[in-house]
Amino acid sequence: MTDFILAIDQGTTSSRAIVFDGDMKVVAVGQKEFTQHYPASGWVEHDPEEIWSSVVTTVRQALRKAKLKAADIAAIGITNQRETVVVWEKETGKPIHNAIVWQDRRTAAMCQKLKKKGLEPKFAKRTGLILDPYFSGTKLAWLLDNVKDARRRAADGELLAGTIDSFLIWRLTGGKNHVTDATNASRTLVYNIARNEWDKDLLKILDIPATMLPEVKDCADDFGTTEEKLFGAAIPILGVAGDQQAATIGQACFERGMIKSTYGTACFAVLNTGEELIRSKNRLLSTIAYRLDGKTTYALEGSIFVAGAAVQWLRDGIKVIGKASDSGDLAAKADETQDVYLVPAFVGLGAPHWDPDARGAMFGLTRNTGPAEFARAALESVAFQTRDLLDAMWKDCKGMQGNTVLRVDGGMVASDWAMQRLADILDAPVDRPQILETTALGAAWLAGSKAGVWPDARAFAKKWALDCRFEPAMDGKQRTRRIKGWKDAVRRTLSST
């Protein structure tokens, strides 16, 4: 039997298809960017048809590059941008509106209204999330409220809803399967993560008919089979997970207390809390890390909206670097005696502050401050924000801290300077793995293990291989002083001060 696995990684800015061989090595990659639509300030949409065609194109590309046929692929694993929601017609598979993307803030007022009614504790208790426009539930309610006839049609069973994985599976299986997995469901604001079911009360509050929602499966499960006409042979879809959960799996963070942090445009840190559903007292999210063989493993998650985006700002905004990879060299030239801070609240602040109205600020500027100090402040801001997340995690999980090691991935971890500074500020080692395609690998592992052609979790974890460990080297006094300066800068940036 063949042991090639195909991972579909449907991200926020591009779709990718990656073929892995039986040794879990990347054989070929297909990638296609697609259009971002910004119909109003704070609104972000994707055209589901463009997403769909980008996925089909990249799968064909990857198979061609790998010189493989669809019949050579044992199984498909899907991972996706989370929270982004699509509503489509059951009969035709046609979306009734563009997908509303996770970054979209149009339901801020709706969330505020629900908060005013005192409903946040109810949503938090059942879903592990907070009332923020980030999540799918209020976006779905918006679609039902604002697309002509949508509510009636949904009530009549004419419309289906789902996150991107669900929409793709519907299309891939030729409209046979309306399914999702527990990790994607856990980001919708209408899924009870303790009971592992759609929450009827919350659906009622948002006026969403349960009948339009997909069946929720384990992450390694039978999600259906692709239509033969798409790729030339039917391929079983055997793995699904939201992209940050897939990265947690790809980093083999299978044990309670293990953390991965992904540094792309934004940053998402996920702490495996095992079978225990820990409810954060520090504004982190409780979420499902994965559900395998009916057993749910939970996580605490912290999201930072600006990580690599701060490097993009150095390059495209203030133009002090020509390319992202110049940022570390420039930061290394900074004068260490200058306490310059950037609080990159370009789109508000995420966890643990959740302040949508805060805006970016710099502190400590003098006549001597130049591009190097700006570069250092941008890269350091990512380290300080990670420290804030980890501090919140350890407050929530007393006793779990142990010997923290952070496993990192994402485009920004290419910067040795940034990773060293991260270890310095965290006062903990930072491990960069050899395989940086952790998200796709996680999805591929779910499918490959379910197909029985890839190793089980224990053996997979043993294959995780280190590229470089960054050990903390900063003097303790300097660290304390810098962290104090950062906290002061954040305090002065928050919108309520």
Ligand SMILES: Nc1ncnc2c1ncn2[C@@H]1O[C@H](COP(=O)(O)OP(=O)(O)O)[C@@H](O)[C@H]1O
């Ligand atoms: N050598 C580098 N040093 C610092 N930042 C980098 C470097 N290379 C890439 N980046 C940053 O990483 C981000 C891209 O990472 P990626 O994981 O591809 O992001 P995404 O999946 O969010 O598009 C960009 O914001 C870029 O500025």
Ligand SMILES: O=P(O)(O)OC[C@H](O)CO
């Ligand atoms: O597609 P990415 O990598 O930007 O990830 C988006 C996250 O899943 C949003 O929660």
